[in-house]
Amino acid sequence: MLDSVRYRYHSIRRRVRRVERREVRDLRSWLEDTENLLHLTALVIVPFLIGVVTWLSNVSPIVSFLVYPPLASGAYTLFADPEGRYSSPRKFVGGMTAGAICGWIALEVSARFWYPTTPEQFHVHAGAAALGIFLTGVATWGLSLEEPTAFSTALLVLVTGAERLTYVGGIVVSSLLIAGVFLLWRRNVYHERARYLFRSTQSDDQILVPIRDDTDESVVLFAARLASAHDAGKIVLMRTVRSETIEETAAALEATDGEAITEDREESSEPVTELAEERLTEEQLQDLERLQDRITSVVDVPCEFVVAVEDESAGETVLSTAKAENCDLIVCGYETEEEDPSPFVRTILNGNTDAVVFRSSNGRTEWERILVMVRTSGELANAMLDFAHRLIPGDGTVSACTCVSQQRDRRMAEITLENLIESFPNPIETRVATGSVEKFLERNTSLYDLAVIGASTDRGAVSRFVSTPTFERIQAVDCDLAIVHRG
Known part of the structure; x- marks a missing residue:
């Protein structure tokens, strides 16, 4: 009976602590505005x-x-x-x-x-x-x-x-x-207040980078520069292996080396699968080590490796691996299917982990002029400006811009931008444009190396249904594009 009471007490205590942590996070997010x-x-x-x-x-x-x-x-x-x-x-x-x-x-x-x-x-x-x-x-x-x-x-x-x-x-x-x-x-x-309240200045240090078949090198260097801005920063390079690939490799090994495997191992089925996993892991690690050499030659940042089995969708595997590896930010490349974001990208941008989806235009690996498009002040805008400052060199420039539909909204937009940039020590240029975000980006992105926009996941489902997220409406821009999601 005492064991039952003790278990119930600890269960209630853990539940209360989870509620307290969630409320503290919500309050902190609210105060970022x-x-x-x-x-x-x-x-x-x-x-x-x-x-x-x-x-x-x-x-x-x-x-x-x-x-x-x-x-x-x-x-x-x-x-x-x-x-x-x-x-x-x-x-x-x-x-x-x-x-x-x-x-x-x-x-x-x-x-x-x-x-x-x-x-x-x-x-x-x-x-x-x-x-x-x-x-x-x-x-x-x-x-x-x-x-x-x-x-x-x-x-x-x-x-x-x-x-x-x-x-x-x-x-x-x-x-x-x-x-x-x-x-x-x-x-x-x-x-x-940035030091005490802004989550992005105290986290987003351990960055998970899923390496897929079409991942551009600029995506990895983008993540490396983000991580190198913090003393505790590091990147975790991730490869996935589908369970079907493991089964096919195991079958091939058993067909070609079955007798040798049987002599070395006691059983016949599971050891073959383990050997297949080991060989596939070694192959993936060799690729990751070559990529690490390229990264460290450009950016001084620690790298770790992880190879995960992809039993579910690729996006869900990345999200679960980020949680298991204690990574607080995911950086991946932009993928499309019939000119729309792929299911992998949509899964990452709807997960509970912070994410940046990077869309490269010309393979650039350094960004000296960065444009940050903000809709309102708050946690997402603070994170985007913080990422921009982590990327630029000492002589780089960051511009914060917001778009208004009517001229009478200009003054309130200027106040919003002023409140937003005050918390950052480095100077930030502010711009208020009249018109849509897409038109503004089409006219001005040639002046910048990188544009940072939100993924609109802070909006409600109804709002996103009525108005498609901005990054989906942008067809072509003359600079790199970073889409930021707060989990």
Whole structure:
């Protein structure tokens, strides 16, 4: 009974761990989209900071409760758009402080020259409000401290009554606190999000390359350059042998060397099959070793070999071998049947393992100008840009492009590209084109060595049925093509 309870306990524990790992992966994938990360940050950090300021106002007379409105809106502006025009700690602190001081000056001037008495709390003279906004605009413009919340602090000082100095001091203290937290977050978290969140920068090191009869050498060198970009990178060259081939070889051996085999081995059927497997494996390994020599002469990357029996479809055999060999990326050549992707390619692009299907145009083995076509920000776009940076030499260039159907969508596309490229240390050119992806590639691929596009497997089945994946609609381009799938 105790054994049964113990088994059930460990079974439930393993199941819970699998669920936890899956949820962590899903959350990490969700956070790879910069917009999602910024929204989550604004929802978590801004309320926390306002809570801290509230606590300070309760325990110290320095911080007035009137600083809450400009601080809340200003903090949200910082964390929701950390690279925007108003997301500067200097502008945040200086602009809010300048606004508060300008409002104080406007109140003193209006009380001395326009109005016989100082207005009571929560009662503001129109002239003082107009003068405060005018002075704030002049001061922030002249000092390059333009900040929307500066105008809010300028107006709120008009209702502080006798607590004007306390209000200005509270603005300085609380804005410095929020600006300091923002600076640390932007430098150590936001700018380093690729290291913490992007799966492609921490994985895709062990690359499985299935070598088929028509596999081009450029496919293998493409995989080798991807692997060599990481210290732990290596490639696993794979050959498959069909079970029918093993049976035919065993039959041929038995027909020609049957007596010798019977003398050396105790049984007659299984040992012949084993000998056939050994001979076929040796032949495949010799081919792989020759290919390894060619790879290492160009790229310094470790190579391993694996020969698998193909009992099922070729694609399923590759996927199961990738799992067995602990490979996190598959790189294979592009194959067609009647101008459509072959069943092998479709199986690889629908598997649970990351994959890149490489379509060579002229046998190129180095890529210095790479075009990355992105549809939206997120895990797939990050992976494609990361692959591009792993391929190019030091003086190479990477361009990120997205296509929009209408001109009014251009601004949002530019913001998407800007958020996308910020996480990469190397410079990336951005382009926004109006029209279809196919037309853009037909016009511009001659300017590049490689174009990287998504396999559209992140879209739903209905979406893919209504709109055929882009790579299937591309008939001919003047550069190599890499089709990326995230498993």
